[in-house]
Amino acid sequence: MNRETEITFKESAAAAARTARRADLGHSARQWLGYAAAYGFMTVLALLFMIPLLWMFSTSLKSRQEIFAWPPDWIPTSPQWFNYASAFEKYPLARFMLNSAFLVIANTIGELISVPLIAFAFARLRFPGKRILFVLMLSTMMLPGQIKLIPLFSMFSRLKMIGTYWPLILPSFFGNPFFIFLMVQYIRTIPRELDEAARMDGASTWTILYRIILPLSRPAITVLVVFTFLWTWNDFLQPLIYLSSFDSYPISVGLAFFQGRYSVEWNLFMAATLISIIPVLVLYFFAQRHLIGGISSLGLKG
Amino acid sequence: MFSTWRALSPRARREALEAYLALTPWIIGFLIFTVFPIGASIYLGFTQWTIVEPPEWIGLDNYVRMFTRDPLFWQALKVTGLFVLISLPLKLILGLMLALLLNLKIPGMNLYRTVFYIPAVISGVAVSLMWMWLLQPDTGVVNTLLSYIGVKGPNWFWDRHWALPSVAIMSAWKVGGSAIIYLAGLQNISAHLYEAAEIDGANPWHRFWKITLPLLTPTIFFQLIIELIDSFKVFTEAFVITQGGPLKSTYFYMLYFYEEAFQNFNMGYASALALLLTSIILATTVFINYTSKRWVYYES
Numbered sequence: 099m100n101r102e103t104e105i106t107f108k109e110s111a112a113a114a115a116r117t118a119r120r121a122d123l124g125h126s127a128r129q130w131l132g133y134a135a136a137y138g139f140m141t142v143l144a145l146l147f148m149i150p151l152l153w154m155f156s157t158s159l160k161s162r163q164e165i166f167a168w169p170p171d172w173i174p175t176s177p178q179w180f181n182y183a184s185a186f187e188k189y190p191l192a193r194f195m196l197n198s199a200f201l202v203i204a205n206t207i208g209e210l211i212s213v214p215l216i217a218f219a220f221a222r223l224r225f226p227g228k229r230i231l232f233v234l235m236l237s238t239m240m241l242p243g244q245i246k247l248i249p250l251f252s253m254f255s256r257l258k259m260i261g262t263y264w265p266l267i268l269p270s271f272f273g274n275p276f277f278i279f280l281m282v283q284y285i286r287t288i289p290r291e292l293d294e295a296a297r298m299d300g301a302s303t304w305t306i307l308y309r310i311i312l313p314l315s316r317p318a319i320t321v322l323v324v325f326t327f328l329w330t331w332n333d334f335l336q337p338l339i340y341l342s343s344f345d346s347y348p349i350s351v352g353l354a355f356f357q358g359r360y361s362v363e364w365n366l367f368m369a370a371t372l373i374s375i376i377p378v379l380v381l382y383f384f385a386q387r388h389l390i391g392g393i394s395s396l397g398l399k400g
Numbered sequence: 401m402f403s404t405w406r407a408l409s410p411r412a413r414r415e416a417l418e419a420y421l422a423l424t425p426w427i428i429g430f431l432i433f434t435v436f437p438i439g440a441s442i443y444l445g446f447t448q449w450t451i452v453e454p455p456e457w458i459g460l461d462n463y464v465r466m467f468t469r470d471p472l473f474w475q476a477l478k479v480t481g482l483f484v485l486i487s488l489p490l491k492l493i494l495g496l497m498l499a500l501l502l503n504l505k506i507p508g509m510n511l512y513r514t515v516f517y518i519p520a521v522i523s524g525v526a527v528s529l530m531w532m533w534l535l536q537p538d539t540g541v542v543n544t545l546l547s548y549i550g551v552k553g554p555n556w557f558w559d560r561h562w563a564l565p566s567v568a569i570m571s572a573w574k575v576g577g578s579a580i581i582y583l584a585g586l587q588n589i590s591a592h593l594y595e596a597a598e599i600d601g602a603n604p605w606h607r608f609w610k611i612t613l614p615l616l617t618p619t620i621f622f623q624l625i626i627e628l629i630d631s632f633k634v635f636t637e638a639f640v641i642t643q644g645g646p647l648k649s650t651y652f653y654m655l656y657f658y659e660e661a662f663q664n665f666n667m668g669y670a671s672a673l674a675l676l677l678t679s680i681i682l683a684t685t686v687f688i689n690y691t692s693k694r695w696v697y698y699e700s
Contacts, residue, residue, distance in 0.1 A: 133506055136501075136504050136506050137506070137508075139501075140501060140512050143501070144512055144515045144516065147515065147516060147519070147573070147576075148515065148518075149541065150519075150530055150531065150534055150573065151518070151530075153533075153534060153541045154530050154533065157533065165539070166539055168539070169544065170541065170544055212425045212429075215425065216422060216423055216425060216426045218422060219418075219419040219422035219423050223415055223416070223418060223419035223422070224412065224415055224416065225415065225416035225419035225420065226404045226405060226408075226416060228419075231423065231427075234430065235426065235430070238430065238434050240685075241434070241438075241678075242629060242632070242633065242677070242678050242681050244633065244654065244657065244674050244677065245437065245438060245441050245674045245675060245678045246433065246437035246438065246441070247437075247661065247674065248437075248440075248441060248444060248661055248667050248670060248671050248674065249436060249437035249440035249441055249444070250433070250437050251661075251662070252440075252451065252667070253432075253437075255451075269433055271425065271429075272425050272426060272428060272429020272432070272433060273425055273426045273429060278426065303415070303418045328521060331523065332522075332523035332524065332525075334523070334524055334525055334636045334639075335635055335636070335658075338639075339662055349523075350523050350524075350525045351525075353525045353526065353529065354525045354528075354636075354639065354640045357640075367529060367533070368529075368530070368533060371526045371529045371530060374523070374526055375522050375523065375526050378521055378522060378523070379521075379522075382517075382518065382521050383514075386514055386517070389521075390513070390517065390580055
């Protein structure tokens with residue numbers, strides 16, 4: 099936009115604002131009506147979206163007879179809070195969730211060791227071959243994971259690691275390309291003057307990384323931790339392939355085998371399912387700003 | 401490479417060495433977790449291998465078998481293709497509509513944004529169990545609601561015509577995930593454009609078609625590719641809810657791959673299956689990328 103058009107543009111905008119102010123009364127009534135309509139519509143839509151979760155919650159509080167009542171009760175006549183205790187008693191839920199928590203912690207440690215180091219090299223250091231390596235790294239993000247499953251399975255089986263957590267943990271120590279990319283993007287926004295000043299004062303490369311860059315990268319680290327939690331907690335195919343004993347399953351795989359393993363009691367199943375998603379929901383409510391920021395900037399998905 | 405190395409000053413050499421040191425984990429991981437498996441997969445696709453004995457080279461036999469005498473392969477391909485055709489437009493259009501709503505400039509919108517995104521963070525297994533219960537033919541809440549308006553609901557997952565649409569409905573519930581990405585795209589569109597158009601007398605309908613949609617094409621393009629790859633990889637829902645049934649009507653490609661590889665241990669044939677799926681995904685991505693020159697608008 100050149101200067102002249104910009105000026106005319108501003109003038110016409112100001113004129114439009116004046117007209118709008120003159121018609122303020124009628125405008126605001128219409129605006130309020132618009133607000134009301136928007137809120138009404140959004141609320142109905144949001145409720146519609148929440149029916150599945152609300153229904154699951156309602157079912158989890160019903161007795162065995164009440165879940166088959168017709169017409170169904172939307173709100174349980176006498177909420178059976180005891181169902182939650184029964185779910186923990188009947189199914190090894192606590193065990194599964196501890197297994198998942200262990201995997202989350204191990205993967206987080208792995209990513210925290212590898213990702214900042216790798217991202218720092220890509221974002222800040224100069225070295226021959228940087229462009230090619232960076233493009234290679236980005237291209238691995240696009241690759242569908244299923245093509246790697248069979249060779250990796252056979253590799254881990256040669257290493258006698260099938261049935262252990264190693265295949266689910268080891269890869270995180272070599273850096274997830276999504277997180278590396280995220281971190282590189284973030285480090286690039288930190289002013290280089292900080293590095294240079296530190297270097298003048300005689301700081302080594304590693305001091306700069308761990309004393310200056312890393313403390314300033316808290317937002318990116320948060321996104322990394324949140325997504326590692328989410329992906330590890332929800333991962334299904336990999337633990338399904340690599341683990342063999344029921345007791346070692348993380349919550350995702352454990353839950354999937356409920357139907358075959360236990361008699362079908364939907365009130366308890368729904369209580370167990372709800373319990374299984376509570377950690378994710380809690381994390382979501384506390385970290386949603388970072389989570390949504392991560393999705394918006396990278397297109398990462400939940 | 402070596403001549404560049406010699407041209408470096410001692411300080412630059414030191415910096416480069418430090419960089420390679422920092423990159424070591426990634427380089428090792430790239431070789432072990434990317435280069436090796438891809439190379440091995442391509443090779444294994446030409447072999448018969450049941451993991452007990454060493455792989456035996458059989459040339460193109462796996463691929464010939466797939467295309468000429470494996471009805472299950474065609475069924476899996478058909479189911480997956482159909483699912484892509486149903487769920488992809490559904491997700492792209494509903495996601496955009498939801499994002500337009502969430503982009504309304506009214507106070508308190510963050511709360512709605514939070515609510516609509518919840519389904520996208522819940523695990524596939526939990527979502528599957530929940531929808532199994534929701535879509536029960538007799539006692540399910542969906543059929544109950546339908547009966548209030550006088551519609552007799554179908555048997556959903558337990559009807560071979562409705563099973564695949566049921567999976568698509570379930571995945572459409574997670575549309576908040578796409579909406580958030582659209583929303584980021586919408587918020588990048590400069591408000592000046594809308595103000596200028598309003599002054600010129602453009603109505604909301606015109607503004608959507610002439611400003612919003614063209615400027616959103618990069619986001620749509622990005623979503624198209626991501627959702628496409630995701631739709632080809634559907635596995636959990638089929639594994640948990642239908643096991644591919646009834647009558648193989650939800651026999652997704654990844655389910656077939658899983659059964660061949662990790663239940664029947666036909667690792668050679670399964671490698672060929674994986675390779676074909678990857679090729680289909682890559683080819684579709686390249687094709688969409690090629691057409692993008694015609695419909696994706698990039699601001700210069």
